[in-house]
Amino acid sequence: MYLESEYIKNNDAINTYSEIFSQGEKWLKVYELYEERKAKIDEFLSKLGDDVRVIFTGAGTSEYVGNIASEYLKNNGKYQFESIATTDLVSAPYLHFNKNQKTLLVSFARSGNSPESLAAVELGEEIVDDFYNLALTCAPDGKLALKLADDEKAFVFIEPEGTNDKGFAMTSSFSCMLLSALLIFDQRDDKKELVEDLSNTGEKILADAEKIEELVDFDFNRIIYLGSGPLYKLSNEARLKVLELTAGEVASLYESSMGFRHGPKSFVDENTLIVSFISSNPYTRDYDLDILNEIAADKIAPKVIAVANTDIEGDFDKLVYENDVDNDVYLALPYVIVAQLISLITSLRVGNTPDNPSKSGTVNRVVKGVTIHPYNA
Known part of the structure; x- marks a missing residue:
């Protein structure tokens, strides 16, 4: 819709x-x-x-x-x-x-x-x-x-x-x-092949937009993004997109997979969507999946979605896009498309206008109101 x-x-x-x-x-x-x-x-x-x-x-x-x-x-x-x-x-x-x-x-x-x-x-x-x-x-x-x-x-x-x-x-x-x-x-010396693989994966995600819409089309008002390493850093961008495009109607949080237990887990309630970017590294992936399985067992969130590039197991929803990308920093590129689609869909669901989400006009596309003070080194 x-x-x-x-x-x-x-x-x-x-x-x-x-x-x-x-x-x-x-x-x-x-x-x-x-x-x-x-x-x-x-x-x-x-x-x-x-x-x-x-x-x-x-x-x-x-x-x-x-x-x-x-x-x-x-x-x-x-x-x-x-x-x-x-x-x-x-x-x-x-x-x-x-x-x-x-x-x-x-x-x-x-x-x-x-x-x-x-x-x-x-x-x-x-x-x-x-x-x-x-x-x-x-x-x-x-x-x-x-x-x-x-x-x-x-x-x-x-x-x-x-x-x-x-x-x-x-x-x-x-x-x-x-x-x-x-x-x-x-x-690295395989950049051409790598970019082609990333582009193909991005197109697969975009072709899957209706499935993503079905997964996130429910009345959540909180969202949490999780990840490890570079994908933990990506989770900050993911949570910002929801905050921006819903003009704060949906509260957002990001945390590392292992760090989530240390307090931020308190943010979860019955209206929370959790999305995790799963690492391509088998060692790190185990930690990403541990926390998702824990959340699923606790039954504290109505929806948990894992985004991965290889088959994974667990009692949660999965968006798997297989590719040959061997490093998480590059997976950030296709994975961010998932987050952008979720933000766009959620913005429309709460009745906002994504191209101009700040109804008050106090948040701008290019920041305004900044005074640069002189500095004497």
């Missing part, structure tokens, strides 16, 4: 719907752009040499891109990867920027017009002696892209056309920026 074309058009959801459903195709385009630009990217990165601190940054969903990527990359490659929100860099730069540490700031920015995005770059340039910028942005005419366009110590990676989401929530922009970062910094 909710995903029928007329219903989508009549309830101000066409942009969000279209952007969610375009992602499989967009990921293939991201790979094409990466291949076209690879020589220039490698040339830029060669300027950095060794002993480089790489900070992934962004605000909100853009921050979560870096959180997911750094969880994997921190032990993969020659750089020192970490993720710090622009809101933290700007509000307390003295805690995060090191004058004597060569630094590459990797900015994730849908529009590039957020005041924090620009201020983080400017503070880094002011504080750090040897400072570089890599911007992954969806807007070639955004303020961040324009600022860095002619900077010899910067590289701007423009995402495919159409990823500067017109809808309120970041969907295709999120997944495309995450994929771009992984392509740029991961050292």
Whole structure:
């Protein structure tokens, strides 16, 4: 019902719907752009040499891109990867920027017009002696892209056309920026085949949209996302999408599979949906399934859904999309589509308008009302 074309058009959801459903195709385009630009990217990165601190940054969903990527990359490659929100860099730069540490700031920015995005770059340039910028942005005419366009110590990676989401929530922009970062910094040599597998899996999930709608079409007012490793980091983005698109009508929480027992389990009541992203790693997968089996045995939630890429057992609903993806950071790409569909369906179920969910107008697509105060290093 909710995903029928007329219903989508009549309830101000066409942009969000279209952007969610375009992602499989967009990921293939991201790979094409990466291949076209690879020589220039490698040339830029060669300027950095060794002993480089790489900070992934962004605000909100853009921050979560870096959180997911750094969880994997921190032990993969020659750089020192970490993720710090622009809101933290700007509000307390003295805690995060090191004058004597060569630094590459990797900015994730849908529009590039957020005041924090620009201020983080400017503070880094002011504080750090040897400072570089890599911007992954969806807007070639955004303020961040324009600022860095002619900077010899910067590289701007423009995402495919159409990823500067017109809808309120970041969907295709999120997944495309995450994929771009992984392509740029991961050292694996099977990237083409991997992206094709991810795209195919994404299309399978989108083809399964009616089944997903059937699973979540009930009157829940709380949702919890669980996961481990990079998929735990993804669960933060998943819970934010529901919060944004329902304008807070559905309360949301995220936690790691093992951490859930340590207090957050108290959030569960008779109106709670629980969704778990299951790891592809057999060792970690056991922990993901342990907590789901415990919840099922406790009978404390009316619906528990596991999202996996291999067959699993348990007394809960399952969305299984088999593929050859061998690392959870890449599974975040197709799995986020499940979360986006749940958010879209739930927004429509509670009577909201996904493309413009903030009825008060106090929450905006590009943040407003931010005062950037002068800083004296």
